[in-house]
Amino acid sequence: MTKPLFSVFPEVSSKEWKQKIQADLKGADYTETLIWQSNEGIHVKPFYHKDSQHFLANPAIPESTWQICQTIYVQQLEVANKIAVSAIKNGAESIKFIIPDPEIALSKLLKNINLEETSLFFELQSLSESFTESIKTLNKPKTVLLQHDIIGNLARSGNWFSSMDADYNTFTKLVKTSESLSVDVGLYQNAGANMVQQLAYALAHVNEYFNYLDTQLSSKQKQGLQVVFQIAVGSNYFFEIAKIRALRLLFKSVADAYGYNNTCQIFATPSKRNKTLYDYNTNMLRTTTECMSAVLGGANTVCNMPYDAIYHKNNEFGDRIARNQLLILKHESYFSEVKNPAEGSYYIESLTEQLAEKALERFKDIEANGGFLKQLKEGIIQRKINESASKEQAQFNSGELILVGTNKHPNSQDNMAHELELFPFVKNNPRKTLIAPIVEKRLAEQMEQARLNKEQAQ
Incomplete structure (x- = not known):
């Protein structure tokens, strides 16, 4: 064949496609x-065509490949x-340490870890200048x-670590020392x-x-942040692919307006919201x-969630399965070989643009109101x-939003009461807070509690 295959076919416009679809519908609207x-209020069409597509600027997808984290x-x-050490030996490229007590011996924690090859994330559950200095x-x-995220802590717990002024004062010092914020x-x-x-x-x-x-940082510090x-x-x-791309575009706009470094790191984990206690192996498919x-x-770092994370304590098997899922994606499915693979997809480009526009409008409204x-x-x-x-919960309760094994095709013989090492539901812990905290809650909780009560009654 001497001619390109598709040159023998005439181009079909979006108008012609729509006319053909309308004819095939035989009068249906x-x-x-x-x-x-x-x-999100986005109308999803049955097809997308380049003659009606506005392509966005490349949303600063990172040059380096994504990293597997534990x-x-x-x-x-x-x-x-x-x-x-075991995780790195078995394929992890970065480690995130969650540290409840910042007064620790960092040298012991990082013993036998090659710091030149391993990226490290530290999430402190309290503000600590000494740890940042170390x-x-x-x-x-x-x-x-x-x-370190003082507003995130306020939103999650309902309180500042100490007080607003004290938190911001310490936060500023931490930002200057660590040259980062989260x-x-x-x-x-x-x-939800x-x-x-x-x-x-x-x-x-x-x-x-x-x-x-x-006013706290110099121009050089802003560019290095x-x-x-x-x-x-x-x-x-x-939609999730488009969400991440839209986040980069939106951040670039805001950072440029202030004169900050306009590239950001995106640390991604699977959602907890759709994970289930019953038929828990489906969690592996979801993650x-x-x-x-x-x-x-275009996430920089991906940290998978073990399939049993909501009801089991941390365990080697769950961690290994979660890590191996990422290893398969990276080394056997070649997800690290192509930079920005979503670029040029008419559907994803359209979703990215619409999510970015709607989010920007909502952001402007928030700023206009204080x-x-x-x-x-x-x-x-x-x-x-x-x-x-509440809207999403109603969709789940009615069966419009499906979680297989829970509200669709449940296994009535599946018993979980004896498996619980962790309490898998929202904990009611009455306490005095400055604001109402934002509470994480899984969709399946109410249905799972009813099944557990039935198990325990038998």
Whole structure:
């Protein structure tokens, strides 16, 4: 064959495609039959065509390939170190340490870890200047990012670590020392916020920091600052890809306006919201597609969730399965071979543009009405998230939103009461708070509690 295959076929316009579809529908209404609306208010068409597509600028997809990460809670130094060394040996390229007590011997925690080849993330559960200073003493680390988010802590717990002024004062010192700051967007997704809300709140959240730090940092410090977004990825495959791409575009716009470094790090984990206690092996399928969305959307670091994380304590088997899912995606499915694979997809480009536009409009509304922190204190953000979560919960309860093994094709012989090592439901812990906290809640909780009560009654 000497001629390109497709040169012999005439181009078909979007108008011609629509006319053909309309004819095949035999009088049925095109809009009502084939166009559906997402919870974000986006109308999804049955096809997309280049002659009606506006292509966005490349949303600064990272040059380097994505990294496989494992999260380790540091309860005992020696145990945490042993888990980290084993994880790296078996394929992890970065480690995230969650540290409840910052007064630890960092050298013991990082023993036998090659810092020149392993990226490190530290999430502190309290503010600590001494720990941040100790990070600066590490010898030639590849990447070290400290995840400190005082507004995120307020949103999650309902209280500041200490007080607003004290937190901001310490936060400023930590930012200058670590040259990084972190924004926890995953909280909003796990609490039930839709994607437009997640993007708008991420933007308004980081804008609060930029506003405060604007007079605290020099131009050089602003350009050297690394912003990390911690996001949760749900099961709406193409929408989640577009969400991550839209986040990069939106962040670039805000960062440019302040004169900050306009590239960000995106640290992605699967959502907790759709994970189930019963038929728990389906969680592996959910986390696989969610990690795929994260990779194709351009996340820098992907940290998978073990299939049994909601009801089992941390265990070697669960961690190994979660890590191996990412290893298969990276080395056997070649998800690291193509840069920005979603670019040029008419559907994903359209979703990216619409999510970005709607989120930007919501962000501007938040700023016009006092900003994110003000609306958080007044309960407006919480109310909006609760409205979105209630809508999604109603869809699950009615069977419109399906979780296989729970509200569709449940296994009546599946008993879980004897498997619970962790309490898998929202914990009621009455306490005095400055604001109403944003509470993460899984969709299946009410249905699972009813099944557990039935088990225990037998």
